[in-house]
Amino acid sequence: MSAEIICVGTELLLGDILNTNVQFLAKELASLGIPHYYQSVVGDNLGRLGRVIDLASQRSSILIFTGGLGPTPDDLTTEAIADFFQTPLEEKPEIIQDIAAKFAKRGRKMSPNNHKQALIPIGADILPNPSGTAPGIIWQPRRDLTIFTFPGVPSEMKRMWVETAVPYLKSLGWGKEIIYSRTLRFRGIGESALAEKVAPFFELTNPTVAPYASKGEVRLRVSALASSESGASDLISPIAKQIQEIAGTDYFGADDDTLASVTGKLLLAAGETLSVAESCTGGGLGQMLTSVSGSSEYFLGGVIAYHNRVKMSTLGVKEEDLDQFGAVSEVVAKQMALGVKQRLGSTWALSITGIAGPSGGTETKPVGLVYVGLAGPTERVDSFKYLLGTGRERDTIRYISACNALDRLRRKLLERQRN
Amino acid sequence: MSAEIICVGTELLLGDILNTNVQFLAKELASLGIPHYYQSVVGDNLGRLGRVIDLASQRSSILIFTGGLGPTPDDLTTEAIADFFQTPLEEKPEIIQDIAAKFAKRGRKMSPNNHKQALIPIGADILPNPSGTAPGIIWQPRRDLTIFTFPGVPSEMKRMWVETAVPYLKSLGWGKEIIYSRTLRFRGIGESALAEKVAPFFELTNPTVAPYASKGEVRLRVSALASSESGASDLISPIAKQIQEIAGTDYFGADDDTLASVTGKLLLAAGETLSVAESCTGGGLGQMLTSVSGSSEYFLGGVIAYHNRVKMSTLGVKEEDLDQFGAVSEVVAKQMALGVKQRLGSTWALSITGIAGPSGGTETKPVGLVYVGLAGPTERVDSFKYLLGTGRERDTIRYISACNALDRLRRKLLERQRN
Numbered sequence: 001m002s003a004e005i006i007c008v009g010t011e012l013l014l015g016d017i018l019n020t021n022v023q024f025l026a027k028e029l030a031s032l033g034i035p036h037y038y039q040s041v042v043g044d045n046l047g048r049l050g051r052v053i054d055l056a057s058q059r060s061s062i063l064i065f066t067g068g069l070g071p072t073p074d075d076l077t078t079e080a081i082a083d084f085f086q087t088p089l090e091e092k093p094e095i096i097q098d099i100a101a102k103f104a105k106r107g108r109k110m111s112p113n114n115h116k117q118a119l120i121p122i123g124a125d126i127l128p129n130p131s132g133t134a135p136g137i138i139w140q141p142r143r144d145l146t147i148f149t150f151p152g153v154p155s156e157m158k159r160m161w162v163e164t165a166v167p168y169l170k171s172l173g174w175g176k177e178i179i180y181s182r183t184l185r186f187r188g189i190g191e192s193a194l195a196e197k198v199a200p201f202f203e204l205t206n207p208t209v210a211p212y213a214s215k216g217e218v219r220l221r222v223s224a225l226a227s228s229e230s231g232a233s234d235l236i237s238p239i240a241k242q243i244q245e246i247a248g249t250d251y252f253g254a255d256d257d258t259l260a261s262v263t264g265k266l267l268l269a270a271g272e273t274l275s276v277a278e279s280c281t282g283g284g285l286g287q288m289l290t291s292v293s294g295s296s297e298y299f300l301g302g303v304i305a306y307h308n309r310v311k312m313s314t315l316g317v318k319e320e321d322l323d324q325f326g327a328v329s330e331v332v333a334k335q336m337a338l339g340v341k342q343r344l345g346s347t348w349a350l351s352i353t354g355i356a357g358p359s360g361g362t363e364t365k366p367v368g369l370v371y372v373g374l375a376g377p378t379e380r381v382d383s384f385k386y387l388l389g390t391g392r393e394r395d396t397i398r399y400i401s402a403c404n405a406l407d408r409l410r411r412k413l414l415e416r417q418r419n
Numbered sequence: 420m421s422a423e424i425i426c427v428g429t430e431l432l433l434g435d436i437l438n439t440n441v442q443f444l445a446k447e448l449a450s451l452g453i454p455h456y457y458q459s460v461v462g463d464n465l466g467r468l469g470r471v472i473d474l475a476s477q478r479s480s481i482l483i484f485t486g487g488l489g490p491t492p493d494d495l496t497t498e499a500i501a502d503f504f505q506t507p508l509e510e511k512p513e514i515i516q517d518i519a520a521k522f523a524k525r526g527r528k529m530s531p532n533n534h535k536q537a538l539i540p541i542g543a544d545i546l547p548n549p550s551g552t553a554p555g556i557i558w559q560p561r562r563d564l565t566i567f568t569f570p571g572v573p574s575e576m577k578r579m580w581v582e583t584a585v586p587y588l589k590s591l592g593w594g595k596e597i598i599y600s601r602t603l604r605f606r607g608i609g610e611s612a613l614a615e616k617v618a619p620f621f622e623l624t625n626p627t628v629a630p631y632a633s634k635g636e637v638r639l640r641v642s643a644l645a646s647s648e649s650g651a652s653d654l655i656s657p658i659a660k661q662i663q664e665i666a667g668t669d670y671f672g673a674d675d676d677t678l679a680s681v682t683g684k685l686l687l688a689a690g691e692t693l694s695v696a697e698s699c700t701g702g703g704l705g706q707m708l709t710s711v712s713g714s715s716e717y718f719l720g721g722v723i724a725y726h727n728r729v730k731m732s733t734l735g736v737k738e739e740d741l742d743q744f745g746a747v748s749e750v751v752a753k754q755m756a757l758g759v760k761q762r763l764g765s766t767w768a769l770s771i772t773g774i775a776g777p778s779g780g781t782e783t784k785p786v787g788l789v790y791v792g793l794a795g796p797t798e799r800v801d802s803f804k805y806l807l808g809t810g811r812e813r814d815t816i817r818y819i820s821a822c823n824a825l826d827r828l829r830r831k832l833l834e835r836q837r838n
Contacts, residue, residue: 011631013455014600015446016640019438022460026434036432037467039460041441044629048456055474071611072630073621105808113611131810153632155815276702276723282709283695283702286723290701291814293777301729303722304695304705310720310763314733344729358712395710 002035004060006052008068008077009152010043021066021154028161032175034062044068049080057084061144062169067152069134071113077149078137082121085141089119092126099133127164132156138168146172180232181223182240182254187407189250191218197246207235209243215396216403249414252407259406260288260295266413267298272347272377274409276302277315277340279327279353280370285402300344305336315339328353328365330383337373338381349375350405354386356397368397372405374412384408421454423479425471427487427496428571429462440485440573447580451588452596452644453481463487468499476503480563481588486571488553490532496568497556501540504560508538511545518552546583551575557587565591599651600642601659601673606826608669610637616665626654628662634815635822636671668830678825679707679714685832686717691766691796693828695721696734696759698746698772699789704821719763724755734758747772747784749802756792757800768794769824773805775816787816791824793831803827 005025011017022039029036038060042052049068056063068077082089095118103110120126120137127136127148134156136149148165150157169175186194191211195202198220201209207224222240226232244251253262267274276285282304289299303314308327311317316339317332325331333353341349354370361367368388375381386404388397424444430436441458448455457479461471468487475482487496501508514537522529539545539556546555546567553575555568567584569576588594605613610632614621617639620628626643639662643654663670672681686693695704701723708718722733727746730736735758736751744750752772760768773789780786787807794800805823807816 009631010629011640013445013458014449014598014640014642015442015444016600016602016631018442023434023437026432028434030433037462037464038471039431039458041458043456045456051478052457059470070630070632072614074629102808102810106806108609111609111611111615113614131808131812131815153634155634155812275729278702278705280709281706282714282718283697283705283721283723284709286697286702286725287700287706287817290699290703290723290725291817293775293813295701296725299701299725301723301725301733302702303733304702304709304720306705306709306715306718306720307763310694313764314720314722314762343733344726345732356712394712398706398710 001061002037003029003062003064004036004056005039005064005066006056007039007041007066007152008044008049009041010045010074012041012067013043021150021152021157024154024158025064025066025161028166031179031181032166032169033177033179034169034174044074044076046076046080046083049076050084053080053084057142057145061146063145063147065147065149066157069117069136069149069151071111071116071133075116078120081139081141081147081149085121087121087123087141090122091115091118092120093118095120095126095135098128098135102133127160129156129160130163131159136160138165177225177227178229178232179223179225180229180236181221182233182236184220184222184240184243184251185253185257186218186220186247186250187216187252187259187403189218189247194218194220194247194250198243201239201243204239207232207239209239216400249411252410258288258292259403259410261292263406263410263413264289264292264295264298266410266417267348270413273298273300274348274350275300275340275344275346276405277336277349277351277373278302278304279306279311279336279351280356281352281398281402282306284398285350285352285405288402288406300346302344303340311336315343326365328355328369328371330371330385333371333373333383334375334381335373337375341375347377348409349373350409352401352405354388354397354401356394356401358394368392370397370401370404372401372408374405374408376412382408420480421456422448422481422483423455423475424458424483424485425475426458426460426485426571427463427468428460429493431460431486432462440569440571440576443573443577444483444485444580447585449598449600451585451594452598453588453593463493463495465495465499465502468495469503472499472503476561476564480565482564482566484566484568485576488536488555488568488570490530490535490552494535497539500558500560500566500568504540506540506542506560509541510534510537511539512537514539514545514554517547517554521552546579548575548579549582550578555579557584596644596646597648597651598642598644599648599655600640601655603639603641603659603662603670604672604676605637605639605666605669606635606671606678606822608637608666613637613639613666613669617662620658620662623658626651626658628658635819668833671826671829677707677711678822678829680711682825682829682832683708683711683714683717685829685836686767689832692717692719693767693769694719694759694763694765695824696755696768696770696792697721697723698725698730698755698770699775700771700817700821701725703817704769704771704824707821707825719765721763722759730755734762745784747774747788747790749790749804752790752792752802753794753800754792756794760794766796767828768792769828771820771824773807773816773820775813775820777813787811789816789820789823791820791827793824793827795831801827
């Protein structure tokens with residue numbers, strides 16, 4: 001018994017898109033304990049798709065397809081599968097109804113092409129797609145073979161996997177021994193420095209501990225093999241706790257925690273509010289904060305002060321300071337934070353001003369120079385200077401700047417908690 | 420004649436790493452005009468690796484391996500290839516010398532393990548690795564089959580590909596005919612509706628036209644085979660032009676164009692400016708606009724009016740309207756756009772207010788209900804209502820909302836241009 005992932009799409013063969021679906025599915029199979037020996041990619045071509053199905057159905061017992069479920073003539077996955085198993089397709093009225101309802105909900109009319117998406121092999125079950133038009137199938141064309149099909153759009157595929165495929169696989173008995181991982185997330189420490197501090201943990205066998213770097217943070221994955229999630233958790237928790245203690249405030253959260261969600265929780269607990277003033281990030285810090293559902297409890301809003309005129313008119317930044325120190329300066333960062341705090345009446349305020357590049361850098365103010373301002377409940381306003389380097393891309397510099405700002409507030413709130 | 424990419428490594432099957440190598444190689448093959456129909460991933464297992472080589476050597480004439488060239492016992496690529504073609508391995512002294520020199524340079528001693536990396540099949544050529552210890556091979560075990568092996572480390576693989584493999588392939592005559600693609604991008608039309616309108620183009624053979632959907636937009640890829648980029652462009656341009664004419668303003672750009680960059684160009688050409696007022700997107704629209712380098716020429720900034728108090732205090736939204744119609748309403752969207760336009764003194768202003776979910780929806784105002792406001796140089800303020808559906812995730816609803824807002828302004832600017 002083993003699974004094989006088959007990704008269908010000429011765009012993958014042309015290198016137009018990065019195949020993130022296969023990594024997601026590979027991880028999921030590992031966590032369910034399902035052996036997985038092969039991955040294949042094939043284009044939108046009926047003959048070659050058929051040959052891949054032929055081979056895969058001989059060597060694997062669970063076939064997971066992504067892509068090729070769309071409404072256009074080059075979407076061939078379902079047809080190829082039905083062809084290979086010599087099973088006619090039938091139109092499912094419930095799929096038509098579902099697609100039509102989705103179009104209606106968005107105020108649009110279903111196109112005749114979409115009828116194609118309602119065709120599935122006789123005997124197959126519908127694998128519902130709650131977020132898009134293309135449903136998949138779950139089908140056992142032979143006793144010893146299970147086929148799943150998913151659309152290529154990652155968000156749709158993931159939801160269908162989690163909501164329908166995983167429960168189905170568990171009902172078949174998979175997932176009894178599971179690999180369960182917890183990701184510990186760190187900020188303000190490099191991968192090698194953290195690795196040195198926690199080196200003895202890398203020798204463990206269950207759970208295992210492995211580091212990996214991610215944009216703007218370092219992560220440690222702690223993985224345990226156990227018969228239940230709680231069993232795995234019992235193995236992971238004491239190790240995670242020891243690591244957290246070693247890392248101190250450089251540890252900020254686990255799994256789905258983000259700097260924004262963690263900082264938000266601290267604000268919520270204190271009954272305090274936050275506003276932001278953004279120049280080079282142009283709204284990215286606000287977006288990060290509001291990606292957390294429920295952030296309206298503590299996030300009031302902010303000002304995107306991209307143009308200097310806006311810095312003056314809406315934040316009260318002084319013209320003479322802009323002239324003397326420039327928009328990217330400690331003085332201006334502080335005035336921005338103070339200005340938005342006063343204007344919006346929040347407990348805390350963060351500001352960001354910097355040079356994201358690729359142009360706009362000078363000898364004294366290079367690309368990557370960023371100031372973060374932090375105003376709080378007292379008179380005091382802090383500012384922090386960052387040199388994020390010229391090798392980085394504009395959007396990376398902006399992203400890291402927003403993370404840095406959040407991290408400053410997080411540490412400030414923690415510090416106060418401890419005192 | 421076609422190429423197949425075979426990536427070797429259990430870490431790929433566990434989902435520990437994202438396979439970026441295969442995307443790089445796929446793009447490179449396309450640009451050299453080398454047909455490429457299959458990609459395979461297999462773990463560090465001699466038997467399964469042998470079966471993949473067996474199959475690939477029957478269906479493809481150029482096999483490109485990545486991974487499995489390291490010094491440890493689970494690195495099996497070279498051994499598996501030699502086994503399959505029943506060719507003994509021989510140790511190459513020049514490889515030993517090269518590895519030893521690299522270790523010496525780093526002040527380290529070569530490990531006995533590394534001797535394994537000097538073994539290559541008799542008759543194969545060394546594919547030098549200037550940046551790492553593991554060299555690859557270039558080998559023709561049969562007249563009609565060429566094998567390349569590369570290490571899995573992306574930076575080493577890429578350099579070896581560019582410095583040795585590409586010149587070698589060109590010496591075989593590849594690269595005389597290249598495949599060049601242009602991606603046409605559309606908004607405001609579904610994949611199936613667009614496909615219907617441009618159906619006859621799908622029958623073309625050079626260039627070919629194929630649709631694919633992406634988050635918040637639809638794309639058509641027009642690909643031509645020609646002896647030069649300009650030759651390909653000559654084939655693509657007339658077709659692209661016809662498609663653009665059919666699609667009208669639903670077509671917004673090609674390749675790296677984004678809604679933000681295209682809208683920015685229109686503003687720049689008109690010498691006009693823009694500001695934004697964001698509620699549910701929390702800064703995402705501003706971030707999108709400022710991800711374009713040079714956007715400070717036309718984007719002044721904005722207000723993130725997440726809390727109703729901020730909508731009133733900084734944008735002049737009327738309390739009685741918030742009470743009567745709610746924050747997510749046409750009236751409030753209009754007042755937000757007008758308020759930020761007046762406050763920041765821009766020519767145009769966009770506003771967004773909506774329910775991004777997952778909570779906060781009601782019977783009459785479901786998750787996904789979004790209003791976009793658009794104020795311009797005249798007194799007139801428009802508003803647009805969207806139902807983005809309950810199936811979508813919070814961040815997707817926010818992303819599409821920001822795209823919708825930009826698209827409204829883009830269409831408005833185009834409309835004026837035409838009149």
